[in-house]
Amino acid sequence: MLNKTLVPQSVAREIQSMIQNGSLKLGEKIPSQREFSQKFGISRASLREALLTLETLGLLKTEAGRGTFVSGGPSSASNHMAPWRYSDSYSVFDVFQTRIMLEGQIASLSAGRLTAIQLDQMERLTRQMEECWAKQDLLANVEADLEFHAIVASACSNVMLRALYQNVREQLTETQRQPIPITDPSRMNASIAEHRRIIVALRANDPAVARLEMETHIRNTARCAGLDP
Template identity: 50%
Template structure:
């Protein structure tokens, strides 16, 4: 059954469609993708939208672009990139700087958000944590990352400090990329731990314990940073 994309942005729709082609075997492991001209025509989108979709899929480790050879589905002969290898923002910020910033703002936002995390907000956060786990087990990496982004964003939205919320939104693109980058190099045991960390953050917020929620967020971000080689000062 074809997925209903609703009013998703074009780039997100394209990314999902190509992921489906890979998961269904239409583009099998190690297969070379059609040229961007052909693929954009096939999908009925601009090359700009296609390029952005391919960048996202490569960050997630689903495809790999090889110089002078083309773009291939990751497989035995075409391995996913190593952690942090596809960091797009390196000209402006290192991956370590981004995770240092995440520690500074997300832990504090988590602490401040605790009193406001009640009712519908907690339900939405629990739903994101549940989707994060289910999508991973189903192999839907895009839905998995989207749930992760939603989990962190819902905590940020509940933070009563308007300046922190504004700053968080202003660096959204960089934060999004930092949550995609670890995926290709995340072992099953580490993902199980990450799922547990999300539930620990949720439990602390449900208890209204801001200090515990901030501590759980710090542990989660630090553990994720280690996957991509970010050198955090403890």
């Protein structure tokens, strides 16, 4: 049985496939949550999580009083970022600012601690990001990005920082999805190149460069979202 984290991911992937194969067409209103949850055999809470993920990626758009519609994805010039999900608690600016400080320090403390297997996996994930972006598999692109950053965090020598990363991971990872609808190919290519520079610094066991490359990467992602933390 799929756990409560994998269920929304699995359903989001199915809905993305329906959009890609034309079962759900651009501009079409998707079925009601009741109908969709029955179709997939999941709870409405899991369905809502899947729909929110797809909306953040720009594949769906909710219009007040009308429903949820298939959007254009990042290739559509009219697309814009979805509303920030955590606005009741933190601004997206604050989360990006926290990411720069937290993940920069984590990268510094992870240098020299990642195994060859982990570093090779980060290389594979970076290639996966590149390949999935090329075929507009946005879910797989972002999932590879999330796993890349999680591997770095898992090697941090400071147990408290690792725990802090896990405690705020939902908010941190949302900033990795949030800019996708307005990300053009040149920015994605740059992001992938930044990942590779992070790997080089970590392989070289260079804490200062690892920190700098991670901070630069997150700051550039924030700028893509129209922010300058």
